[in-house]
Amino acid sequence: MNTDPIADYLTRVRNAIMANHRVVEIPASNLKKEITKILFEKGYILNYKFEQTSVQGSIKIALKYHPISKMSAIKSIQRISSPGLRKYTGVEGIPRVLNGLGVAILSTSHGVMTDKEARKQNVGGEVLCYVY
Numbered sequence: 001m002n003t004d005p006i007a008d009y010l011t012r013v014r015n016a017i018m019a020n021h022r023v024v025e026i027p028a029s030n031l032k033k034e035i036t037k038i039l040f041e042k043g044y045i046l047n048y049k050f051e052q053t054s055v056q057g058s059i060k061i062a063l064k065y066h067p068i069s070k071m072s073a074i075k076s077i078q079r080i081s082s083p084g085l086r087k088y089t090g091v092e093g094i095p096r097v098l099n100g101l102g103v104a105i106l107s108t109s110h111g112v113m114t115d116k117e118a119r120k121q122n123v124g125g126e127v128l129c130y131v132y
Contacts, residue, residue, distance in 0.1 A: 003083060004079075004082060004083050005027075005029060005031075005032065006031065006032070006035070006079060006128060006129070007079045007082065008026075009026055009032050009035065010077050010078070010079055010129055012024055012026050013026075013061065013063075013074070013077055014074075014077055016063060017063060017072045017074055020065075020070070021063065022062060022063060023060055023061065023062050023063070024060075024061050024063065025058050025059070025060050025061075026058060026059045026061065027056055027057075027058055027059075028050060028051075028056055028057040028058050028059045029056075031107070031112065032059060033050060033059065034111065034112035035105055035112060035128070035129075036048045036059055036061060038103070038105055038112065038113070038114060039061075039074075039131065042103050042114070042131075043064070043073065044064065044073050044074050044103075044131055045061050045062065045063060045064050045073070045074075046062040046063060046064040047061075047062040048060065048061045048062065074131060074132075075132055076102075076130070076131070076132055077129060077130070077131050078129060078130050079128070079129050080104075080127045080128065080129055080130060081126050081127050081128055086126060087126065087127045088124065088125065088126050088127075089106075089124050089125070089127055090124040091118065091119060091122050091123060091124045093124070094106070094115045094118055094119055094124065094127075095115065095127065095130075096115065097115070097130045097131070097132055098132045101132060102130055102131060102132025103115065103116075103130070103131045103132065104127055104129070104130050105127075105128045105129050105130075105131065106118050106124075106125045106126060106127055106128060107125050107126045107128055108121075108123045108124065108125030108126075109123060109125065110123050112128070
């Protein structure tokens with residue numbers, strides 16, 4: 001039984017990067033799909049595909065690496081809010097990751113979005129993770 005599916009998602013991506021895998025498969029949920037779309041839009045992953053193999057389905061993520069140095073596009077991916085200690089923030093307290101070079105992913109009342117989008121829409125929410 002998995003008590004924190006978002007932490008499991010981030011750990012699977014982190015482990016695949018450390019093992020230099022090209023593709024990682026993760027059990028799907030709506031929240032994980034939204035996080036995957038944000039990672040793709042911001043250029044941290046190469047591609048993704050949602051597969052409906054079972055009731056739950058899965059997400060296949062093609063990881064992005066530099067062609068010469070073989071370094072991953074994701075340097076760090078870390079969970080901020082956990083089920084035991086939720087981290088909520090108002091619009092004035094939204095964190096800036098690496099002074100704006102990284103991305104904080106938030107779950108707001110207007111859906112899952114990045115820190116920049118949340119500031120633009122003037123909404124706060126739960127800080128799910130940092131990616132840079």
